[in-house]
Amino acid sequence: MRTAASQPPPRVGKVYLIGAGPGAADLITVRGARILAQADVVLHDALVTAEMLELCPQAVKISVGKRSGQRSTAQQEINQRLLECAAQYGIVVRLKGGDPMLFGRADEELRALESRNIPYEIVPGITAALAAAASAKQPLTIRGVARSVSLFTSSTAPDQPQEARMPNGDTLVQYMGGREATATARRLLALGHAPETPVIVVENCSRDDERIRHLQLSGLEQGLTECSGPVLVMIGPALAPR
Incomplete structure (x- = not known):
């Protein structure tokens, strides 16, 4: 019988912050499209188009969109969902319109991932x-x-x-x-x-x-x-x- 000390460590997936570009599906980078096609789960913004999401038919898709003047998902909730997905899935994609590092609230999400030592990678997009x-x-x-x-x-x-x-x-x-x-x-x-x-x-x-x-x-x-x-x-x- 396994003791608590011999239990395997909790699973930790890798999170990719990917820039989806300005809107057209064919303006995402080659690297972004490749990772998207391998993703287990995709947390995407409201500005990400349906055509873009067709690049990841295998993935669980979670809308966490934020639109000015409309009902949206609070950033703290997005951070929490990222942490939960990293504990459940191997490849987690946070898909953001444009580039993740420009007006993309990346700082809050990176701080949340770093607080749990969750590995991540940033894939730039066309702003x-x-x-x-x-x-x-x-x-x-x-x-x-x-x-x-x-x-x-x-x-x-x-x-x-x-x-x-x-x-x-x-x-x-x-x-x-x-x-x-x-x-x-x-x-x-x-x-x-x-x-x-x-x-x-x-x-x-x-x-x-x-x-x-x-x-x-x-x-x-x-x-x-x-x-x-x-x-x-x-x-x-x-x-x-x-």
Whole structure:
């Protein structure tokens, strides 16, 4: 009869934080797709498409999506489910839209995994800013015009002020900028940015229902109320039409 000391150690799987890219299933990396095809369980965001999940038909799929203004899974609960899955499955995938290390709440999840000594690996993905620039056929940097890019979001933690300091950069890219369009434009205008500063708005980047709008900062001040999908706003002189 085995004693408690001779019991085998509890099973610990490996967790992969994989960037799904901006939306289109064929924009995930080769490494990400390969691991996804081997996964036992996949915890995925709300922005991960059904086509992307077809790459892992063998896996148990758990939605842990977070969408602004909609019912979502609290981050603490996501962390706990990751720990539970690592104790139950061999290959655990946490599938995030875009890149896990940019506005992906990766820090909280990595801290949870490290607190239990759970092995993990991070597989980068194409972030929305780069995919949106490609869709719009508009470089974010141009020699002599723009040599720096700032990526930012207006989303803050509950204990932080709602209006964070505006970033510096020749080209500004705001993630999840649909609801904040008017406030962002007014703050930039107040800082001295010209009303005719070029703006490109990309909705549902890389998907079949992608929409691209070209406007100016003065037009962005009117808001983006007609947008219903994920919105990325790019601002700066590099975005002027060629």
